[in-house]
Amino acid sequence: MKARIKFRKYGVMKFIGHLDVMRFFQKAMRRADIPIAFTGGYSPHMIMSFAQPLGVGVTSDGEYLDIELKEPITSEDAVNQLNQVMVEGIDVVSFREIPDDKKCSGMTIVAAAKYQVTLQESFKTSDAIKRIPDLWQEKVVNFMNQPEIVVLKRTKRSEKEMDIKPMIYQMETDKDGIHLFLATGSEQNLKPDLVMETFLNYIGEKPEEVPLHYHRLEVYARKPETPATMLRNQGEKATADIGEQFVSLEELGEVVR
Amino acid sequence: MRKLALNDEILLKIEKPARYIGNEVNSVMKDKEQIDIRFCMCFPDVYEIGMSHLGIQILYDMFNRREDVWCERVYSPWMDLDKIMREENIPLFALESQDPIKDFDFLGITIQYEMCYTNILQVLDLSGIPLFASDRDDSDPIIIGGGPCTYNPEPLAEYFDMFYIGDGETVYDQLLDAYKENKKNGGSRKDYLKKAAEIEGIYVPAFYDVAYKEDGTIASFAPNNSHASKKIQKQMVLDVTNTYYPQKPVVPFIKATQDRVVLEIMRGCIRGCRFCQAGMLYRPTRERDVEVLKQYAYNMLKSTGHEEISLSSLSSSDYTKLKELVTFLIEEFKDEGINISLPSLRIDAFSLDVMSKVQDIRKSSLTFAPEAGSQRMRDVINKGLTEEIILEGAGQAFEGGWNKVKLYFMLGLPSETEEDMKAIPRLADKIARRYYEIPKDERNGKCQITTSTSFFIPKPFTPFQWARMYTNEEYIARAAIVKHEFQEQLNRKSLKYHWHDAETTVLEGVFARGDRRIGKVLLEAYRLGCIYDAWTETFDNEKWMKAFENTGIDIGFYNNRERAEDEIFPWDFIDIGVTKSFLRREWERAMRGEVTPNCRIQCSGCGAAKYKGGVCVESKN
Ligand code: SF4
Numbered sequence: 001m002k003a004r005i006k007f008r009k010y011g012v013m014k015f016i017g018h019l020d021v022m023r024f025f026q027k028a029m030r031r032a033d034i035p036i037a038f039t040g041g042y043s044p045h046m047i048m049s050f051a052q053p054l055g056v057g058v059t060s061d062g063e064y065l066d067i068e069l070k071e072p073i074t075s076e077d078a079v080n081q082l083n084q085v086m087v088e089g090i091d092v093v094s095f096r097e098i099p100d101d102k103k104c105s106g107m108t109i110v111a112a113a114k115y116q117v118t119l120q121e122s123f124k125t126s127d128a129i130k131r132i133p134d135l136w137q138e139k140v141v142n143f144m145n146q147p148e149i150v151v152l153k154r155t156k157r158s159e160k161e162m163d164i165k166p167m168i169y170q171m172e173t174d175k176d177g178i179h180l181f182l183a184t185g186s187e188q189n190l191k192p193d194l195v196m197e198t199f200l201n202y203i204g205e206k207p208e209e210v211p212l213h214y215h216r217l218e219v220y221a222r223k224p225e226t227p228a229t230m231l232r233n234q235g236e237k238a239t240a241d242i243g244e245q246f247v248s249l250e251e252l253g254e255v256v257r
Numbered sequence: 258m259r260k261l262a263l264n265d266e267i268l269l270k271i272e273k274p275a276r277y278i279g280n281e282v283n284s285v286m287k288d289k290e291q292i293d294i295r296f297c298m299c300f301p302d303v304y305e306i307g308m309s310h311l312g313i314q315i316l317y318d319m320f321n322r323r324e325d326v327w328c329e330r331v332y333s334p335w336m337d338l339d340k341i342m343r344e345e346n347i348p349l350f351a352l353e354s355q356d357p358i359k360d361f362d363f364l365g366i367t368i369q370y371e372m373c374y375t376n377i378l379q380v381l382d383l384s385g386i387p388l389f390a391s392d393r394d395d396s397d398p399i400i401i402g403g404g405p406c407t408y409n410p411e412p413l414a415e416y417f418d419m420f421y422i423g424d425g426e427t428v429y430d431q432l433l434d435a436y437k438e439n440k441k442n443g444g445s446r447k448d449y450l451k452k453a454a455e456i457e458g459i460y461v462p463a464f465y466d467v468a469y470k471e472d473g474t475i476a477s478f479a480p481n482n483s484h485a486s487k488k489i490q491k492q493m494v495l496d497v498t499n500t501y502y503p504q505k506p507v508v509p510f511i512k513a514t515q516d517r518v519v520l521e522i523m524r525g526c527i528r529g530c531r532f533c534q535a536g537m538l539y540r541p542t543r544e545r546d547v548e549v550l551k552q553y554a555y556n557m558l559k560s561t562g563h564e565e566i567s568l569s570s571l572s573s574s575d576y577t578k579l580k581e582l583v584t585f586l587i588e589e590f591k592d593e594g595i596n597i598s599l600p601s602l603r604i605d606a607f608s609l610d611v612m613s614k615v616q617d618i619r620k621s622s623l624t625f626a627p628e629a630g631s632q633r634m635r636d637v638i639n640k641g642l643t644e645e646i647i648l649e650g651a652g653q654a655f656e657g658g659w660n661k662v663k664l665y666f667m668l669g670l671p672s673e674t675e676e677d678m679k680a681i682p683r684l685a686d687k688i689a690r691r692y693y694e695i696p697k698d699e700r701n702g703k704c705q706i707t708t709s710t711s712f713f714i715p716k717p718f719t720p721f722q723w724a725r726m727y728t729n730e731e732y733i734a735r736a737a738i739v740k741h742e743f744q745e746q747l748n749r750k751s752l753k754y755h756w757h758d759a760e761t762t763v764l765e766g767v768f769a770r771g772d773r774r775i776g777k778v779l780l781e782a783y784r785l786g787c788i789y790d791a792w793t794e795t796f797d798n799e800k801w802m803k804a805f806e807n808t809g810i811d812i813g814f815y816n817n818r819e820r821a822e823d824e825i826f827p828w829d830f831i832d833i834g835v836t837k838s839f840l841r842r843e844w845e846r847a848m849r850g851e852v853t854p855n856c857r858i859q860c861s862g863c864g865a866a867k868y869k870g871g872v873c874v875e876s877k878n
Pocket of ligand 1: 540541542855856859860861862863864865866872873
C-alpha cells in the first residue's frame, strides 16, 4: 500500500534544508511506529520520496512525501502517531492512501505550485509584514500583459535567454501579498524568487533591497484528464479557470478508515 | 513560539543555521520562572562534533530530571558566525531558551582534547564573561570544567572557577544543592566556591598556590584556603548499571559525527597499555548489565528513530557478555533496517562472523591497532598483540573475503629505534603477503593495506608520564624513515601510508603535561587569532609559535626532557586510585621490555582496588 503524507513547515524549521527534512522524516517514521516498507540488500532504505524541495527560508502549508507501507494503517492513527513525534514547526496535515498507478503516485506528477509572497518590514524577520504597495497591483497586471517575460538563465558555462511567461499560470496581488501559481516539477520548473526578481527589476526596484518572504501554499498535479497540450493552447487568454486543470497532491489520495 | 537569538538575515547567510536554532527532538524546554538553577553545558567545538558526545547527553538528561534545574546546551559558533557575533556584538546564547550564557548560573565545559582550549576562551569571550576567574563577580556564571583533560587542569586553572574530576554521575547533585543553599542564604560567589571545595572531587584552582624551583619544576603545590583539601579524589560510579543513562538523547537535524544510538557497555579497560591515559584514569573496569543494555537499545532506538546503533567502550572485546549482546542486536534489529556498527573488535572467528552479518565485506575493512611495529616495542608499551595474532586474524579474514586492512601505529615511543620504525612497513608487507598466498582465483583482486601513524604524546597518569617527546623536525624525520621503508617493500603497490601532523602533536604535548604558567600562552595564542586548532583548515602553527615567543615559554622544558623520578607533577594533587609508585614500576618494566598481565589474568596491585569494585573484585581464575 502506498500513502501520501502532507505536512506544514513553519517557524524555525524554515532553516532546516530539504535533505535534513528527509532525514528528520526517516527518523520520525521509526519513532511513530509507521509500518513503512524497506528496500532489500545490505543497507535497506525506507521507501520514501519527497515532492519538490523547498528552499531554506521558505515556509509551506503544502509539503508532501510518499511512502510505501508493509502493513495498512488508518489515516487517523498515522496522523496522530506522527504528530506525537514532530517538533514545533512541522505538523502532519494528512495521511492518505494513493493508488498504485503512475498517474497518481510518485513525485514526477508534480506540475504546479502556489506561493504567497509577502513584503517584510526588514530582512531580519519574516514575522513583521508590510502591506503590498497599492501601485503594485497595476504593475503586476502590466507585467503579466507583456507578450513575453525574458530572463537570462545562467548555467555553468553559458547564459541563455528564456521566456518564463508560459510558466507563470497566475500572478495576482491583494493586500496580503502576491499570489503566484507557477509551473513546477521535473518537466518545467519556475522558482518564485526568479519571478519576483524579474518583477522587481521590471518596476525599477532593486531585488536585493526588497525583503520578501516566500510561503508555499500547495503543490499540484495535472488532472489526469487534462492533456499537457491543452495548457499550452491557453495562450494569452486570461486563465481564471486554470485551477480547474490541476488537483492538489492531497486530493489524489483517499482517507484510510 | 520561541524567539531566536539570531535574526533571519544572519541565519540565512551562515552555513548550517540548524547549528544554532535548537528545537531538536528530545531537547528539553522548561519554564525558566519555575526553576532555581540554569545550567548550560558546553562542548567547545562545532555543533556536529559536540552533539556526538555521550558525556554531555548523560549530564543533560541527569540535570533535567531535577525539577529545579534547566540544563541547556551551547557549542562553539563556527568561524562564519563567530565573525558576525563579534562585529554585531551579539552575545553567545544557549540553544534551548536562546538566552545569553551570561544569564546562567553555571556554564559547564567538557574538555575532551587539548586542541579545543582556544575555543574555551572563544566561548567565554563571546558570552561576555571575563576570561580570568579572578575577574568574575556575582553576575557571572560559575565556570566548571569536566572531562579527561581535567586530570591535568593546570594549564586552564586561571580560566575556570572549578573543575569536576571524574565520573559526572556522583557529586553534581551535591554541588547544585550547595549552590541553591548558598543563593538562598545570600552567600557570595566566594562563599559558594568554599562550599564547593569541600565536596569530594571538586577542585577550585584559586584555592591552591604553586611554587617553582629554579630549574622550573614544581617546588610545592598546596592549598591556600582551609576549605580546600590537599588531594582531590577522582569521582567514580562503581555500579555503572544502576545509574543515569539518557533514554531519550537529543537528535540533531543536521548529520552529527555520531548519527546513531550509542550504547556504552563498560567503563575502563583491563589491558594496561602504558601509553593509554583512559586505561589508567578509568580503573577499575566496570561492566554494565547486559539485560539493561538490551532494554536501553530498545528505548533509545524508539525515542530517537536513529537507524544505527553502536557499542562504545575502550575495548569491547573484553566485555564478558559481548557475544550475547551482539547476537541480540542482530536478531532484534537487523530486519528493521537498523545498522549495527561495531567498534574495532579483536579479529577472531566470532568477530569475523558478526562482521560478515552486519556489513558488506567487499566495502568494509579490518582494523588492527598494533600501535608499534616490532615485538620489542610492543612489549615496551604493553600491547599484547603479537605478529602471529595479527597474521592469523588477517588470514582468516582474507579467506572470508575481506581485502582491506587498516593499521594504526605510533611513532616516537620511548626507546624507539630505527629498527622499530622500519618494522611498521615490514609488518604491513607481511599482511599483504599473507593475502597473496591465497590462490588468485579465490581472492578478491588486490588487497589494500592502509597504515596510519600518529606521534606518541605522553599523558599524565600513565607509566609514560616521565617520557620525553621530540621536536617537530625529529617527528618528521621519523615519519620519513617509515615512508622510505614502505617503498622498499615487495607489495608496496598494495600499501598506503599516512601520518598525523607533527605540529599539533608538539602543542598537545605541552598542554597535556603543562603547568599553570602555560595558561598565558593559550591566551596569547587566542589573542593572536588562534581558534579551532583541532581543524586543519583553521590551525595556524605560526601564530602559536609566535605566542610561545611572546610569552617566553620554552617548549623544550615541557616536551623534550625526560622527567626525574621524584619530580612533582602539576597533576599530582589528584588521586585517581592508581598510584604513582605503580606507574613508576610500570615505567621501569617498560624500559626492561617486560610485559604486565591484564587485570583478569592477574592483579598487579595498581591501587584501584581501594574502590572495592569492578574487575578488582571479580573472581580471578
Ligand atoms: S587493582 Fe588490580 S585488578 Fe584492580 S584495576 Fe588495578 S591492577 Fe586491575
